[in-house]
Amino acid sequence: MTTPYLSIVIPVHNEQEILPILFERLTAALDAYGKAYEVILVNDGSRDQSAVMLDAYQKLRPAEFRIIHLNGNFGQHLAIMAGLEHIRGEIAVTLDADLQNPPEEIAKLIDKMEAGNHDVVGGYRMDRQDSAWRIAVSKMHNWVRAKFMPRLIMKDEGCMLRAYRKSVVELMVLSQEASTFIPALAMMYATNPGEVGVKHEARSAGYSKYNLYALIRYNFDIITNFSLTPLHLFTLVGVVVSMLSGLLVVYMFIRRLIIGPEADGVFTLFAIVLLLISIGLLGLGIIGEYVGRIYQEVRKRPRFVIRQIVE
Numbered sequence: 001m002t003t004p005y006l007s008i009v010i011p012v013h014n015e016q017e018i019l020p021i022l023f024e025r026l027t028a029a030l031d032a033y034g035k036a037y038e039v040i041l042v043n044d045g046s047r048d049q050s051a052v053m054l055d056a057y058q059k060l061r062p063a064e065f066r067i068i069h070l071n072g073n074f075g076q077h078l079a080i081m082a083g084l085e086h087i088r089g090e091i092a093v094t095l096d097a098d099l100q101n102p103p104e105e106i107a108k109l110i111d112k113m114e115a116g117n118h119d120v121v122g123g124y125r126m127d128r129q130d131s132a133w134r135i136a137v138s139k140m141h142n143w144v145r146a147k148f149m150p151r152l153i154m155k156d157e158g159c160m161l162r163a164y165r166k167s168v169v170e171l172m173v174l175s176q177e178a179s180t181f182i183p184a185l186a187m188m189y190a191t192n193p194g195e196v197g198v199k200h201e202a203r204s205a206g207y208s209k210y211n212l213y214a215l216i217r218y219n220f221d222i223i224t225n226f227s228l229t230p231l232h233l234f235t236l237v238g239v240v241v242s243m244l245s246g247l248l249v250v251y252m253f254i255r256r257l258i259i260g261p262e263a264d265g266v267f268t269l270f271a272i273v274l275l276l277i278s279i280g281l282l283g284l285g286i287i288g289e290y291v292g293r294i295y296q297e298v299r300k301r302p303r304f305v306i307r308q309i310v311e
């Protein structure tokens with residue numbers, strides 16, 4: 001068996017409608033590109049026919065295909081991590097199973113990587129084919145991320161069509177965090193990252209695994225995972241609010257001495273108190289996000305469990 005140059009890593013969760021076309025287009029594109037490759041498909045706890053279908057494709061292309069079956073649904077990023085732990089190639093390429101990242105674009109990433117001697121090449125979606133609200137959420141997400149994590153320079157963090165050199169993958173695998181975000185993690189280790197525009201297609205079948213709640217969680221998670229800015233901001237807000245409250249107390253005290261007791265303005269008082277309470281609650285929530293993350297880490301449960309590797 002020759003060692004592959006490219007390792008394609010694809011997470012799969014309930015994608016039975018798509019897998020046949022994925023298999024066709026992926027093998028055609030990679031065969032045409034002509035570089036030695038392997039494909040690692042990670043079955044992330046699919047409950048449809050995906051597992052059986054993946055094993056069948058492995059039998060069709062035993063030299064190139066490997067299937068990792070996880071012991072449950074651990075989420076897209078940990079599924080990719082499970083795949084990255086097993087690459088044999090010099091360059092790992094991740095993409096979604098649903099063909100929203102066209103496999104024909106893989107060559108573009110590799111060419112860019114080789115031409116610029118990059119260690120990470122991220123794709124950004126040109127002419128993105130998703131619902132308007134998804135694109136709006138992404139825009140917001142990328143804006144917030146750029147503000148909170150200025151070191152993570154990327155146009156489009158949600159684009160999973162990306163290439164990583166083995167040296168970066170090894171560092172990513174070493175960071176045994178309980179939850180992780182592959183593109184952001186890679187940027188922590190990249191020394192010479194590059195970006196290239198890639199095509200994007202609408203999901204032709206199956207359904208998106210991210211609903212609004214999952215997207216909101218994703219936004220919180222990635223920020224608390226890579227940044228302490230929310231805590232610092234909150235401390236700042238706390239300082240400013242305490243100073244203003246202190247001034248208010250002094251002012252009220254002086255008024256009391258000059259004018260005497262006053263009963264009016266109760267609702268203003270309510271408004272101020274409610275504002276202070278809600279700021280307190282917000283702070284608790286932010287601290288809770290970090291405590292939850294610490295809790296996950298100290299439990300030291302395995303991040304994912306591999307049930308079987310078919311190769």
Ligand code: UDP
Nearest residue numbers: 011012013044075076079096097098208209
């Ligand atoms: N996926 C996964 N585990 C999950 C959710 C998704 O492995 O728990 C895979 C899914 O099969 C697909 C990729 O992650 O290959 C992206 O998922 P999806 O297309 O649903 O996300 P979207 O494109 O809507 O962001």
Ligand code: MG
Nearest residue numbers: 096098100203
């Ligand atoms: Mg998709």
